[in-house]
Amino acid sequence: MSLVELSSSLLPVIEKELQHQVSRLNEPYTHHFYEMLAYHMGWIGKGSGPGAQGKRIRPLLLLLTVAACGSDWEPALPAAAAIELVHNFSLVHDDIQDNSDKRRGRDTVWVQWGIPQGINAGDALFVLSNNALMDLAITYSATTILNAAKTLHEACLDLTRGQYQDISFEKHSDLTIGDYWLMINGKTAALLSAACVIGSILSNANETTQKAYRDFGHYLGLSFQVQDDFLGIWGNAGTTGKSIESDLISRKNTLPILYGLEKNGEFARRWNEAPVHPEDVADLADQLASEGARTFTEETAYKLSNMAQQFLHMAAPQGEAGEALFQLTNKLLSREA
Amino acid sequence: MSLVELSSSLLPVIEKELQHQVSRLNEPYTHHFYEMLAYHMGWIGKGSGPGAQGKRIRPLLLLLTVAACGSDWEPALPAAAAIELVHNFSLVHDDIQDNSDKRRGRDTVWVQWGIPQGINAGDALFVLSNNALMDLAITYSATTILNAAKTLHEACLDLTRGQYQDISFEKHSDLTIGDYWLMINGKTAALLSAACVIGSILSNANETTQKAYRDFGHYLGLSFQVQDDFLGIWGNAGTTGKSIESDLISRKNTLPILYGLEKNGEFARRWNEAPVHPEDVADLADQLASEGARTFTEETAYKLSNMAQQFLHMAAPQGEAGEALFQLTNKLLSREA
Numbered sequence: 001m002s003l004v005e006l007s008s009s010l011l012p013v014i015e016k017e018l019q020h021q022v023s024r025l026n027e028p029y030t031h032h033f034y035e036m037l038a039y040h041m042g043w044i045g046k047g048s049g050p051g052a053q054g055k056r057i058r059p060l061l062l063l064l065t066v067a068a069c070g071s072d073w074e075p076a077l078p079a080a081a082a083i084e085l086v087h088n089f090s091l092v093h094d095d096i097q098d099n100s101d102k103r104r105g106r107d108t109v110w111v112q113w114g115i116p117q118g119i120n121a122g123d124a125l126f127v128l129s130n131n132a133l134m135d136l137a138i139t140y141s142a143t144t145i146l147n148a149a150k151t152l153h154e155a156c157l158d159l160t161r162g163q164y165q166d167i168s169f170e171k172h173s174d175l176t177i178g179d180y181w182l183m184i185n186g187k188t189a190a191l192l193s194a195a196c197v198i199g200s201i202l203s204n205a206n207e208t209t210q211k212a213y214r215d216f217g218h219y220l221g222l223s224f225q226v227q228d229d230f231l232g233i234w235g236n237a238g239t240t241g242k243s244i245e246s247d248l249i250s251r252k253n254t255l256p257i258l259y260g261l262e263k264n265g266e267f268a269r270r271w272n273e274a275p276v277h278p279e280d281v282a283d284l285a286d287q288l289a290s291e292g293a294r295t296f297t298e299e300t301a302y303k304l305s306n307m308a309q310q311f312l313h314m315a316a317p318q319g320e321a322g323e324a325l326f327q328l329t330n331k332l333l334s335r336e337a
Numbered sequence: 338m339s340l341v342e343l344s345s346s347l348l349p350v351i352e353k354e355l356q357h358q359v360s361r362l363n364e365p366y367t368h369h370f371y372e373m374l375a376y377h378m379g380w381i382g383k384g385s386g387p388g389a390q391g392k393r394i395r396p397l398l399l400l401l402t403v404a405a406c407g408s409d410w411e412p413a414l415p416a417a418a419a420i421e422l423v424h425n426f427s428l429v430h431d432d433i434q435d436n437s438d439k440r441r442g443r444d445t446v447w448v449q450w451g452i453p454q455g456i457n458a459g460d461a462l463f464v465l466s467n468n469a470l471m472d473l474a475i476t477y478s479a480t481t482i483l484n485a486a487k488t489l490h491e492a493c494l495d496l497t498r499g500q501y502q503d504i505s506f507e508k509h510s511d512l513t514i515g516d517y518w519l520m521i522n523g524k525t526a527a528l529l530s531a532a533c534v535i536g537s538i539l540s541n542a543n544e545t546t547q548k549a550y551r552d553f554g555h556y557l558g559l560s561f562q563v564q565d566d567f568l569g570i571w572g573n574a575g576t577t578g579k580s581i582e583s584d585l586i587s588r589k590n591t592l593p594i595l596y597g598l599e600k601n602g603e604f605a606r607r608w609n610e611a612p613v614h615p616e617d618v619a620d621l622a623d624q625l626a627s628e629g630a631r632t633f634t635e636e637t638a639y640k641l642s643n644m645a646q647q648f649l650h651m652a653a654p655q656g657e658a659g660e661a662l663f664q665l666t667n668k669l670l671s672r673e674a
Contacts, residue, residue: 024494029519033501093460097453116434116504119456123430124497126463130490134483142479146471149486153467157361160461164370167453182366 003327006320007060010073014059017077018084019043021132025124036121037128040092040109047106054104057332058083058195061220064325065199065213068317075139076202078132079148083195085129086152090159092122097167126156140202148198155194162186169253177258181222189221196220200315212315216308223304223333229254230297233285248276248284255300256293263291305333340664343657344397347410351396354414355421356380358469362461373458374465377429377446384443391441394669395420395532401662402536402550405654412476413539415469416485420532422466423489427496429459434504463493477539485535492531499523506590514595518559526558533557537652549652553645560641560670566591567634570622585613585621592637593630600628642670 018041026034039045042052059080063073094100095108096118102108110118133152136145165183169175196217200210232247233256247254260267267287276284288294308329317325355378363371376382379389396417400410431437432445433455439445447455470489473482502520506512533554537547569584570593584591597604604624613621625631645666654662 025498030498030501032505033498089460093456097456114504115452117501119430119434119459120497120500120504122456123459123463123500124494126460127490127493127497130467130486131494134487134490137483142483146474146479146482149467150471153464153471156464157461157468160457160464161362161367161370163457163460164367164454167451167457168369 003324003331006064006324010060010063011056013074013077014056014063014080014084015053017081018059021078021081021085021128021135022125024128024131033121033124036109036113036117037124039112040088040121040125042104045106047104052104052106054088056084057328058087058191061192061217061325061328062195062199064321064328065196065317066203067321068315068319068325069200069203069205069209070318071203073321075136076199078135079198079202082129082132082152083191083198085125085132086156086159087191089122089125089129090163092118092125094163096122097163136202144201144204147201151194151197151201155190158186158190160186162188162190166253175253175258175261177255177262180253180255180258183253184222184225185218188225189218192221192224193217209315212311216311216315219304219308219311220329220332223301223308226255226297226301226304227333229256230294230301233257233288234294248281249278251276256288256297259293259296260288260291263293265291267291267293301333305329308333340661340668343401343661347397347400348393350411350414351393351400351417351421352390354418355396358415358418358422358465358472359462361465361468370458370461373446373450373454374461376449377425377458377462379441382443384441389441389443391425393421394665395424395528398529398554398662398665399532399536401658401665402533402654403540404658405652405656405662406537406540406542406546407655408540410658412473413536415472416535416539419466419469419489420528420535422462422469423493423496424528426459426462426466427500429455429462431500433459434500473539481538481541484538488531488534488538492527495523495527497523499525499527503590512590512595512598514592514599517590517592517595520590521559521562522555525562526555529558529561530554546652549648553648553652556641556645556648557666557669560638560645563592563634563638563641564670566593567631567638570594570625571631585618586615588613593625593634596630596633597625597628600630602628604628604630638670642666645670 019038022034022037022041025037035044039048042048042050042054062080062083063076066073066076091103092109095103096110096115100108101111108118109121113121129152133145133149136148140148162183162185165179166187169179169183193214194217196213197210200213205213229247232252232254247257257271261271267284270280270284270287309326312325312329316322356375359371359374359378362374372381376385379385379387379391399417399420400413403410403413428440429446432440433447433452437445438448445455446458450458466489470482470486473485477485499520499522502516503524506516506520530551531554533550534547537550542550566584569589569591584594594608598608604621607617607621607624646663649662649666653659
């Protein structure tokens with residue numbers, strides 16, 4: 001079975017488990033509260049449907065890892081839901097923190113229900129992730145569940161660290177590429193790494209294998225983010241769904257931009273001089289490329305992607321799920337630029 | 338040993354454990370993030386000290402319950418810290434949701450560092466509560482820890498439900514006393530109840546005892562809130578630290594106010610007619626009392642307090658800690674009006 005076939009059988013089951021977990025709040029007197037969460041998850045309201053639900057990469061990685069370690073993935077579904085709920089908690093709060101009014105083309109939760117309920121909806125998704133983990137007790141030993149929980153909680157701490165750095169960095173213009181790695185480790189890599197580690201824990205994989213999956217997830221996350229940063233400047237709007245070169249306009253602290261600022265050449269001069277207007281974007285992207293940022297970003301993504309693949313080889317994933325993990329890695333890291 | 342003596346030996350140890358748990362974020366590159374949390378906890382910054390730290394009722398209840406069930410309280414410290422961290426996470430977010438600029442006389446976190454970092458600081462306290470629970474593994478079996486964790490996670494779900502209702506209720510003027518009970522169950526009673534249940538779980542108390550502690554904590558919480566509502570209108574500013582009769586000015590949905598609105602008499606007419614000004618407060622409080630709200634609130638607090646004491650008798654707490662639990666109940670529920 002290919003990744004496409006495996007995904008098409010796993011994704012509906014993941015969605016069903018997520019719906020089951022979130023339905024804890026679907027009671028008569030909190031029905032409207034439940035609806036906020038169901039709206040964010042893409043199940044109800046204007047624009048709901050698969051396009052509004054996200055790619056569910058983290059639960060997919062977790063279940064594929066369980067299967068690639070030779071175990072049945074089905075009992076691991078509550079853990080898969082837990083990690084996706086954590087991711088969504090962070091998105092709901094991130095949208096408030098970034099003052100973003102749209103996510104996947106739809107109004108964000110705080111736009112629909114206000115900031116106070118938006119904060120509370122995010123909190124609820126986080127609490128639900130904890131509740132979901134407890135459902136693992138149907139199948140797994142208490143010790144195994146605690147190991148999985150500890151891994152997730154550590155990743156959540158990294159997530160808040162990364163978020164702290166991201167918010168702080170918006171106010172500072174003297175960021176270095178070193179700061180960047182700390183930030184994306186927390187914001188992107190920690191949860192992808194935890195998904196793989198938890199998958200290997202639930203399969204009773206040995207320490208060496210767990211460590212290989214941890215590093216695989218870590219480098220997958222870093223590489224994915226660098227790739228995303230590349231696309232944010234030199235990506236094709238048609239394939240990424242973003243308006244072309246938007247990171248230059250939104251002044252995000254991405255790898256190529258930080259590279260250009262560290263170079264302190266013509267790009268940095270123009271960047272610091274004035275806000276970037278849509279008509280300047282193409283020219284500024286070329287300037288950034290001419291100073292080496294494009295090549296540097298591509299090479300970095302390539303190196304990180306190689307690291308991810310090496311660690312996946314070390315983890316020695318088995319069977320169709322193992323092949324699917326290699327395919328998923330390739331797919332995530334070679335989106336059309 | 339009296340409650341005062343027990344508290345004065347427990348509180349410094351609780352504070353030390355809290356500092357240990359929060360110090361997970363005290364690393365070179367997240368030191369400033371750590372400082373936000375340490376500021377909120379009352380350890381550093383302007384106005385820090387015991388007065389800024391809160392009463393630590395929840396960890397105190399948890400540790401006293403452990404001891405009153407005949408076990409050593411010391412290994413339970415990470416659980417005591419976890420429940421206080423959850424409480425503080427909810428305070429930090431509550432201050433943003435209520436637009437409150439002061440807590441215990443000091444600037445709130447969001448006032449000092451902005452809403453985005455305020456949200457993230459609350460999130461971090463919540464994550465740290467999960468990390469703290471994992472430290473129980475030094476002493477307790479994995480099964481016991483999972484039972485404690487499940488209890489805390491359920492209470493957190495109730496907390497977000499209560500918060501949802503509180504925020505919703507601010508926009509509606511047709512609230513009933515029935516709605517009120519749902520709200521304070523989540524906002525106040527759930528966590529106090531969980532503190533007692535977790536204490537009994539960590540002592541390996543039997544199901545009947547656990548249930549008695551659960552109900553004790555539940556009615557203690559309800560009674561405490563009703564008492565607080567009473568003081569919000571008829572309390573003495575000097576003993577409560579609130580400006581006199583502030584709930585009438587801040588238009589909080591408290592029990593006596595909802596009682597008056599349900600009566601639909603002169604109080605309700607004046608309440609709905611215009612905002613309450615400081616010079617009207619004394620007269621309006623008298624009007625509310627003359628319609629029976631003061632007696633109703635006192636009687637309700639008295640009944641709930643009796644329920645709490647009955648369940649505590651059923652739980653049969655032992656030794657000095659048991660006596661201290663009775664004393665704590667009396668102290669919490671008979672603050673000077």
